[in-house]
Amino acid sequence: MSSRLASTAACATLMFLSGCSLFGDKEKPQVPQLASADAFYNNGIDALRSRRYTLAAAEFETLQQNYPYSGYTASAQLMEGYAYYLQSKYPESAQQLERFIELHPTSGDAPYAFYLLALCYYEQIGDVRRDQQMTSEAMSRLQDVIARFPQSKYARDAQLKIDLCRDHLAGKEMLVGRYYQQQRSYQGAIGRYQRVVQDFQTTNHVAEALERLVEVYLDLGLTEEARRTGTVLAYNYPGSKWYRYAYNDLKYYHLLQAGTPVPGTTKGPAGAPSQEETLSPAQSAARGVGRADAPPSLSAAPVQPVNAQSLPQQNDGSTLTSNVAHQGTAQGTNGRPR
Template sequence: MSASKFRTGLVLAAVAISALSTSACLNRGANRPRLAYEERPVEALYNTGYQRVQARRWADAVDYFQEVERQHPYSEWSRRAILMQIYAYYQDNHYQEAIAAADRFIALFPGNPSAPYAFYMKAICNFEQITDVGRDQGYALAALDGLREVARRYPGTPYAIDATVKMDMVNDQLAGKEMAIGRYYQRNNQPLAAINRYKTVIDNPAYQRTSHTPEALYRLVEINLVLGLKEEAMRNGSVLGFNYPGSPWYAEAYALLTEEGATPEVAPTAQRESWLRRLIPG
């Protein structure tokens, strides 16, 4: 998954709705002093914070929204201010602070109509920190848990729809991690350990629709031929040919099996479009 981040329309739209409905904590480092306490009308504090958001002065915006919370902790304005803190922290790439603000909102207002946004933002903050498959996948696992929670709690909502798409992306990432480990074991002459990783990709229903399944089947053909398990290699090759006859991985598997005198019944075909390309052209 690319390290570059994108800002979904859901993030901005939900906050904008919250802000428009108004008609009008955490300190980020020792070098940034907190606003001096001065009792001011809540509308003035909130609107100043919102103006800072519009100016993309995220840290300043958070200061004013925190002041709304501090001076008017049990008001409707405080609820809205927490939502705006989530958004400002997120835009400023302060993911942990955004998650903490989302957790605070969920704890204080679990049944509020804006709770789906808080759950969604927790998942998105982890999603945007996912790194390449060569590193620890803690953020990917946390994102997957959060996205599943959104889809489970709020089915049919735009948040759930977007979460479902992103779950497929995270599963592809996690399957890619299994493949990377499997290749490592295979290169280092640990075939049984490699087989276990490849079978995880094939047997896990969440990974079966990912882009890594054809390669996993091919790798099993490759390893089983090396181990002299021709029947097992043929079985994996048949599964690969039946499901992905146009895949380059099947063409490779077909060639290997043919060299071993175990020509599969299904011949490779011209490469077909992947399910992902059919779903999202281009």
């Protein structure tokens, strides 16, 4: 029995060794080789140019995860934010741009990063009937662009968009003021209208605010205040429909003074803007007047083939040409039924 067990064990050992030798002769499975950093970057650029924005963001993100110290990493961070922006994924874009700015504050692409970050808030501006926190945030970010990079090619467009934000905020004040006036809450209405006159003097809502003040003062019996406000309206906006409304109201209550100009017969003070020049940014955009084109093109992105040796040290050539940022518009309310 013992001899049989020994013989069986020997055979098993021989078969095991033969099996090991047999399996050892087979080729080991090949592990897929990861693409290079420049390949990921070029793939992302190609995807952007062909408007495959989701794929572009994925390529740039993969590059950052696998090559955190590559010379392409900073460019990929910026371009991923741009890809999200083009998809209208503004919170994701803002997060990515904040990361880029934090890690590369002195980059040559920093002005554009600040500008694009501001646009992420600007594009989310809602209707004047909704909360205007996003409008205030966008205006703050745009002002930051001008303060940090006053000589950059983004400063002028930022200023135009600030004007639109201010017009939007003034429109919100007018909306609330008209509501208070309809509810006969005159003190609240006066406060809103006066804020438009004092804080938003460059917007297209000032003439209406002055006319509404005339209405409220007349309803309250404050004839002197109504007459004085009408005079201010006549001096600054003699050709507007709002002065015509105020003139008719003052005439009805026999409050016109000698020499009060008839609507449309006098000109404003020297240097006062004309009716066309006082259009709100939203109205100007609708007419194609006074608005900046799409933001200037970025520096040329590398095109295939590129390699790590040809990559510049300071991110020059890291960004995509043909930036087509959206031209956001925000409509305020203007005009009362008569």
